[in-house]
Amino acid sequence: MGISKTDFDYVSDLALTEAAIVLEAGKEYLVETRLTPLAQREGFASLGAFIQKLRAEVKVNGLHHKAIDALTTNETLFFRDYHPFEELRRSILPAILEQRAGARRLAIWSAACSTGQEPYSLAMLLLDSFPQLAGWDVSILATDLSPTVLNLARQGQYSQFEVNRGLPARFLVNYFTKVEDKWRINDNVKKMVEFRPMNLIQSWPVLPPLDLVFIRNVMIYFDVETKKAILKKIRNCLLPHGYLFLGAAETTTSLDPAYKPVSFGKAVVYRTTEDPKGKT
Numbered sequence: 001m002g003i004s005k006t007d008f009d010y011v012s013d014l015a016l017t018e019a020a021i022v023l024e025a026g027k028e029y030l031v032e033t034r035l036t037p038l039a040q041r042e043g044f045a046s047l048g049a050f051i052q053k054l055r056a057e058v059k060v061n062g063l064h065h066k067a068i069d070a071l072t073t074n075e076t077l078f079f080r081d082y083h084p085f086e087e088l089r090r091s092i093l094p095a096i097l098e099q100r101a102g103a104r105r106l107a108i109w110s111a112a113c114s115t116g117q118e119p120y121s122l123a124m125l126l127l128d129s130f131p132q133l134a135g136w137d138v139s140i141l142a143t144d145l146s147p148t149v150l151n152l153a154r155q156g157q158y159s160q161f162e163v164n165r166g167l168p169a170r171f172l173v174n175y176f177t178k179v180e181d182k183w184r185i186n187d188n189v190k191k192m193v194e195f196r197p198m199n200l201i202q203s204w205p206v207l208p209p210l211d212l213v214f215i216r217n218v219m220i221y222f223d224v225e226t227k228k229a230i231l232k233k234i235r236n237c238l239l240p241h242g243y244l245f246l247g248a249a250e251t252t253t254s255l256d257p258a259y260k261p262v263s264f265g266k267a268v269v270y271r272t273t274e275d276p277k278g279k280t
């Protein structure tokens with residue numbers, strides 16, 4: 001039996017208020033396929049019984065958070081969309097490194113990092129193409145709402161299928177070790193990334209001034225007001241010479257005029273309107 005309208009409305013309201021995830025009518029199948037295995041693992045006889053338990057609780061608790069975790073879409077891959085990473089290597093990072101040569105500091109944030117492919121791609125790109133960064137203070141902060149994906153990201157072990165998606169063979173050879181049927185990312189890459197839990201719609205921790213912000217393929221799930229609020233907060237952390245990277249289907253246009261799209265080859269990235277000269 002499918003999920004009832006009342007139960008679906010309750011779950012979509014929970015996802016919206018706790019994670020800004022919009023689940024419109026028509027997404028009933030998604031709620032069923034993602035919450036039914038969780039309901040079983042938690043010992044409930046049915047999805048309905050599980051949702052009834054959630055509804056009976058006065059306050060949002062661990063069980064609600066497990067449900068929200070299960071509702072997240074975690075699709076990701078190494079070097080996703082290729083062009084942003086290629087342009088980063090070719091022209092964006094060389095310019096930023098010039099700006100930051102005095103401070104010898106580079107700070108990157110991968111917001112909504114899922115199982116780690118995005119921040120590890122950034123770390124490998126730095127190791128591979130920018131050996132001059134040895135001796136710099138380089139930080140890659142990777143955050144996500146879901147504890148499940150953060151645990152997987154910290155483990156840094158990927159299946160053959162996962163490494164076949166987007167990862168050039170040379171990177172697999174140089175930065176991974178085969179352990180039984182998995183590929184484990186090497187420690188020199190792993191130690192460059194710090195994984196932390198963070199819900200983008202709750203209060204943000206203090207972030208360092210950032211050279212690059214990757215917030216890709218997450219705001220597509222949010223409503224317009226939430227996107228606007230997040231883009232505004234990012235502006236407060238992004239250095240004037242810094243760049244914002246969004247997913248291929250995302251844009252700041254009509255959300256925040258302070259960002260200007262800049263094309264590099266086949267990649268579009270965003271910077272704030274401030275004149276970056278001399279501001280590091």
Ligand SMILES: C[S@@+](CC[C@H](N)C(=O)[O-])C[C@H]1O[C@@H](n2cnc3c(N)ncnc32)[C@H](O)[C@@H]1O
Pocket residue numbers: 018019020021072073074075076077080111112113114115118143144145146149198199200201215216217218247
């Ligand atoms: C589709 S993945 C994108 C991963 C990666 N950025 C990429 O582009 O390949 C979206 C991620 O956003 C996370 N997410 C969803 N809502 C969130 C929120 N409110 N705060 C932080 N992360 C959230 C999910 O847990 C999921 O891992």
